[in-house]
Amino acid sequence: MELLCESIRQSLDAGLLPVIHGDACLLDETHAGILGGDTLVEGLVGSKKMKESIHKVIFVTDVAGVFTSDPKTNDDAMLIKSLRVDMTTGEVTSDEDTFAEMDIGGSSHAHDVTGGLKAKLGSAVTAVQCGKDVIIAKCCSESAEKFVQGESCTEAGTVISRKL
Numbered sequence: 179m180e181l182l183c184e185s186i187r188q189s190l191d192a193g194l195l196p197v198i199h200g201d202a203c204l205l206d207e208t209h210a211g212i213l214g215g216d217t218l219v220e221g222l223v224g225s226k227k228m229k230e231s232i233h234k235v236i237f238v239t240d241v242a243g244v245f246t247s248d249p250k251t252n253d254d255a256m257l258i259k260s261l262r263v264d265m266t267t268g269e270v271t272s273d274e275d276t277f278a279e280m281d282i283g284g285s286s287h288a289h290d291v292t293g294g295l296k297a298k299l300g301s302a303v304t305a306v307q308c309g310k311d312v313i314i315a316k317c318c319s320e321s322a323e324k325f326v327q328g329e330s331c332t333e334a335g336t337v338i339s340r341k342l
Contacts, residue, residue, distance in 0.1 A: 179222075198218050238316070240316065243335045244314055260337050264341045270303060270338075311337070313337055321334040
């Protein structure tokens with residue numbers, strides 16, 4: 179993790195935007211496994227070396243944010259634009275009425291072995307508890323581009339922040 183932290187810090191110092199993702203990795207001399215990007219985020223935001231370097235986390239996914247259910251299988255799924263994390267308990271809440279209907283599960287993709295939205299939200303909670311704002315947006319979308327540029331976007335995406 180130290181090598182990754184140093185590499186990301188150097189990228190940030192150079193004015194670059196680091197993009198990380200999960201990948202297959204060696205666990206020991208005889209075993210391999212998948213180290214998900216969500217797990218990497220938790221390690222980075224929790225690292226003392228990265229505390230001052232990381233200000234926000236943007237998860238870029240195949241859907242426009244957090245929905246009440248999987249939008250790929252349910253046409254009635256509604257986007258939840260804002261979630262709040264209780265800094266003490268880690269409880270996730272929303273001001274939106276749709277939150278009560280939210281059904282969070284793992285990934286709907288057979289090839290995804292890293293936990294899907296459930297894992298991503300767990301990592302988002304950790305990031306918020308470490309003082310980082312979190313955004314979940316769709317890859318290649320205008321909202322993702324605006325978020326990366328530091329702009330706010332009301333069309334799509336889910337912003338996850340601390341509960342005041």
